[in-house]
Amino acid sequence: MSRQVFNAAGAATVGPYSHACAGGGLLYLSGQTPIDPSTGALVTGSIQAQTQQCLDNLFAVLDAAGLGPDDVINVQVYLVDMRDFTAMNEAYATRFAAPYPARTTIGVASLPLGANVEIGLIARTR
Ligand SMILES: C=C(N)C(=O)O
Numbered sequence: 001m002s003r004q005v006f007n008a009a010g011a012a013t014v015g016p017y018s019h020a021c022a023g024g025g026l027l028y029l030s031g032q033t034p035i036d037p038s039t040g041a042l043v044t045g046s047i048q049a050q051t052q053q054c055l056d057n058l059f060a061v062l063d064a065a066g067l068g069p070d071d072v073i074n075v076q077v078y079l080v081d082m083r084d085f086t087a088m089n090e091a092y093a094t095r096f097a098a099p100y101p102a103r104t105t106i107g108v109a110s111l112p113l114g115a116n117v118e119i120g121l122i123a124r125t126r
Helices: 047-064 082-092
Strands: 004-006 020-023 026-032 072-079 102-107 117-124
Touching: 020 047, 026 047, 026 072, 047 082, 047 117, 072 082, 082 102
Parallel strands: 072 102
Antiparallel strands: 004 020, 020 026, 026 117, 072 117
C-alpha cells in the first residue's frame, strides 16, 4: 500500500519529500521554511514575517488535507538564532489561538537555503 500524501500549491519543498504524510490517525507535515510559494523565493526581513510565511505554508498543506489550525496538536520550531525567540512567539501568536498546540523550539546551526526559521507540525486527522 502506498503512503497517503498531501501536497499543496501554497507551500514549498526544497528536496525529495512530500508536504505531508498521514498515518495512525495523524498527519505529519514536513518542515516549512519561509519560502513564498508565489515566487519560490525565501522571505527576507523580520523573523516575524518569516515565521508567518512558514505557518501560512503549513496551513495551506493542512487545508489540502481538509484540516485547519484547530487540528494541530504538536509544533516543532527550529531557530538559527535563539535571540529571535520572542519575535517568533509574537508572530506565532497571530496564527494560533489559545488553547495552543504543544510545541518544542530548538536552536540549530543552520537551515536549508539559509533560512532563519523552519516549522513542522503534527495534526490529528478527522
Ligand atoms: C525543509 C525540509 N523540510 C527538509 O529539507 O527536510
